[in-house]
Amino acid sequence: MKSAVIFFPASNCDRDAKTALTQMTGKAPAMVWHQDSELPDVDLVVLPGGFSYGDYLRCGAMASQSVVMKSVRAHADKGGMVLGICNGFQVLTESHLLPGALMRNAALKFVCKPVGLEVDETQSAFTRHYSNGQRVTFPVAHGEGSYFADEETLDRLEGENRVAFRYAKGENPNGSARNIAGILSEKRNVLGLMPHPERVVDDVLGGTDGRALFQSLIENLS
Amino acid sequence: MKARVFITLKTGVLDPQGKAIGHALNGLGFASVGEVRQGKVIDLELSGNDQAAAKEELKAMCEKLLANTVIEKYEIELK
Amino acid sequence: MTKITPEMVREHGLSEPEYARILTLMGREPSFVELGIFSVMWSEHCSYKSTRFHLKKLPTKAPWVIQGPGENAGVIDIGDGDACIFEMESHNHPSFIEPYQGAATGVGGIMRDVFTMGARPIAMMNALRFGEPSHPKTRHLVSGVVSGIGGYGNCMGVPTVGGEVNFHKSYNGNILVNAMCVGLARQDKIFLSAAKGAGNPVVYIGSKTGRDGIHGATMASAEFDDASEEKRPTVQVGDPFTEKLLLEACLELMATDAIIAIQDMGAAGLTSSSAEMGDKGGSGIELDLDKVPQRETNMTAYEMMLSESQERMLAVLKPGREAQAEAIFKKWELDFAVIGITTDTSRLVVKHKGTTVADMPITALSDEAPVYERPYTERAPLTGEPAFDKKKNVLESLKTILASPDMASRRWVWEQYDHTVMADTVQVPGGDAAVVRIHGTQKALAITTDVSPRYCRPDPFEGGKQAVAEAWRNLTAVGATPLAVTDNLNYGNPQKPEIMWEIVAGIDGIGAACRALDFPVIGGNCSLYNETNGEGILPTPAIGGVGLMKDVSKMATVAFKRSGDVIILIGETKGHLGQSIYLREIEGREEGAAPKVDLGAEKKHGDFVRGLIEAGRVDTVHDLSDGGLLVAIAEMAMPRGIGANIGIAGLPDDIPFWFGEDQARYCLAAPFAEAEKIVEEARAAFITVAELGKTGGDRLTLDDKSSAGIASLKEGFESWFPNFMSGEEIPVTN
Helix, strand or coil, X not given: CCEEXXXXXXXXXXXXXXXXXXXXXXXXXXXXXXXXXXXXXXXXXEECCECHHHHCCCCCCCHHHCHHHHHHHHHHHCCCEEEEECHHHHHHHHCCCCCCEEECCCCXXXXXXXXXXXXXXXXXXXXXXXXXXCEEEEEEEECXXXXXXXXXXXXHHHHCCCEEXXXXXXCCCCCCHHHEEEEECCCCCEEEECCCHHHCCEHHHCXXXXXXXXXXXXXXXX | CXXXXXXXXXXXXXXXXXXXXXXXXXXXXXXXXXXXXXXEEEEEECCCCCHHHHHHHHHHHHHHHHCCCCCEEEEEEEC | CCCCCHHHHHHCCCCHHHHHHXXXXXXXXXXXXXXXXXXXXXXXXXXXXXXXXXHCCCCCCCCCEEECECECXXXXXXCCCEEEEEEEEECHHHHHHCHHHHHHXXXXXXXHHHHCCXXXXXXXXXXXXXXXXXXXCHHHHHHHHHHHHHHHHHHHCCCEEEEEEEECHHHCCCCEEEEEEEEEEEHHHCCCCCCCCCCCEEEEEECCECCECCCCHHHHCHHHCCCCHHHCCECCCCXXXXXXXXHHHHHHHHCCCCEEEEEECCCCXXXXXXXXXXXXXXXXXXXXXXXXXXXXXXXXXXXXXXXXXXXXXXXXXXXXXXXXXXXXXXXXXXXXXXXXXXXXXXXXXXXXXXXXXXXXXXXXXXXXXXCCCCCCCCCCCCCCCCCCCCCCCXXXXXXXXXCCXXXXXXXXXXXXCCCCCCCCEEEXXXXXXXXXXXXXXXXXXXXXXXXCHHHHCCCHHHHHXXXXXXXXXXXXXXXXXXXXXXXXXXXXXCCCHHHHHHHHHHHHHHHHHHHHHCCCEEEEEEECCCEECCEECCCXXXXXXXXEECCHHHCCECCCCCCCCEEEEECCCCCCCCCCHHHHHHCCCCCCCCCCCCHHHHHHHHHHHHHHHHCCCCCEEEECCCCHXXXXXXXXXXXCCCCEEXXXXXXXXXXXXXXXXXXXXXXEEECHHHHHHHHHHHHHCCCCEEEEEEECCCEEEECCCEEEEHHHXXXXXXXXXXXXXXXXXXXXXX
């Protein structure tokens, strides 16, 4: 599997994504600067976490307008895989590659802690290696991760089985609608999620629940 | 030309910050305060002096970047 | 030229003798700009004039010290060509005025100190001290400071991995915000600030200069009679986005060989950075202020030289490398300008709009800055064993202590800090020391900050020793070899002889402990004049310690991990209740002698415990400090809800045993067979050791008589902070 990690000014989980991808795939991803208009020939594009443009205006808003996002959109339109983590998820909603928006946490505070999630949908290239309803723990680290969409969109997401991850009962850290932690695009080739799977691929860091996400992708793409 | 853009959350979108502000104001003894909604103000300086064209351009700016129309609405004021 | 009046001199914080000295050094009356430059360079903050004489007594050398005090940060050798660069600095006053921005810019400043030396910051710590919880300002300050630290550090993508939060009424009008940054570099890629050689371009990098934080004294001065609204000094506002770009751009430039010297613009911005670079390099510097990127219009030379705008750096490049450097900064969308040149005159020359506004010998700003041996009044340490009510219920007291402001869980705080970004945080906040892995290796750094101010007022010397000993113990307790410290000395007004005594004795105590423990001081910062209503804060010499772990898989944590482990107490317990948490929280008194620190015992016990961890024989260790033995055992039980059945036969008094704060002690838990061996080995080494009981169940049981549920202890422990802060969420918008 060939992958690329896009980095924007003040992305800060680009190295974490690179480390996890290298560890899981055995190959270092291409690192792509936001001003590059061309994407290398890859199977997976990762939009990493961070504070692109300082989270100024709105999280992900300015990054969504960058040159490279045109290529990311084209990649997605062709059916290529796109994974947006945390700030990457925010960039994806701001780019309308995923529906809805991510708003300030209900408690108004940045929150960094491990949270329990349920894998709600295993029929996707991102989640195949999990079992349905499997309980996993990923850390979250965000100030604006409260998923919002109108009722119709939420119904549609659920009706089309596009909610990939949900916060487990009592674990919703940000007030997200219907406990949504991560969603798939209509064509199921774009996943955005607030929790960080790339921070849980190494035992010494307190967990390996994120590995199955990368294993699913590897199996699907090689 | 100077323009001012007001960006606020759409009606019905939860505004935890507005809620906290309202709560704090009540706590300070401003008992008359009911619902509070917060937003942002962006001041821009524009070249040229065609008001109509500027308005159109500002609208495009809002749609493209300044507001997220999934959750926000905007108003434009030209001075 | 502006005539300098005695009033201006006073407003610049310079004494009459100091001004007389300036006249001698200059051989003429200084210009207004020069006066401003003297005032900041000779300030306590930049010159350490009250403490320098005493700081010289601290041990600063060891075979593994690459750079001691005097640079932006200290540097130690951590093997394999790697270097660890760290420093701690205070931002007390700005944080009291504007807690969010004050704390945020404190974090930004200390990060720049570390990356200006070529290191990528890999961990942040902070030591925070607030007024009593009931004080009307406290909650607001806690909320602002914590979100400011998080707001800046989280955006930078550097994990904030721990620290301290204390409350005491002596901080009611003067909180302390001390931030520590730890970075990693290659030993052959360390950058210093010595601007050696003449004819090299001086370049300005980062944000534009505005009127941020210019000393308030300027407002009243003659030059600003017609000062407009615009000219008011403003609170410094941090821009972590720009700092993140500055970090990446600087590291990219540092990967080339274009840099001769580089220095961040911290306090007194352009003035101190240029003077220090010239001073260290033995060269002169000539600046042309017209070339300085400016954010505001009509800035005067005085304002530009004294501005404390954030996220700026000054560098000296090899001639001809300007274009290469500029391309890097353009890529990162940062300002870049050649604003001067190094000379061989050893003078700082500043030009603005075609005239020379300052021309002064650099040594006048550094070597010739005043050094004071301020008078001090020695005070005998408090002595005596305080009385206590022997009938108080031990477990009830434990519950109260665990839910008290200074002892309750700090989860509310550290969950607002991204402590896992960079994917190398092996030990998260809440343990004895934070542990971050060195990327791509099995090595790790352990980091802690410590001081017990309540010991430092009754006994500044022992308090200073204890701060170092506790830092050393915390690093040891996770299995690291303690290597070096940075000290952040927070005290009151040094011109009061009784405060000066606290400073002198504190430094002596720190020195004694650092020498005995082979734990040199490689950097630090002094913050004086911290007072509330004319009364000094508790002396607070915060110690930031760093240790190295060769194999992170051997790391110990405080949590009980298995049922049936034997609980072992290492070190002697006399039951010292003076100045203890128990006495304060249960008896309501701050009395008696501070505990004495036996540095020989510290070393012996610590080395023994570390040896066990390194050999992979124990994985459960906790240092004993605030609150004493029973609090430590509760802290070991709560993380995984594993209880313990403990007791000791023939105690004369149980309260001092369970809550005394005797030093040089550790609590361990190990499976039976291993525990037996450990006890035997300790005895053979003449180390006081006791078996206290076994882990298991979900209760903490004392002497088979009384018990408390771990869940209920945890409930109180976890709920104090959120309850205290509830309703204090501040809507911050960026």
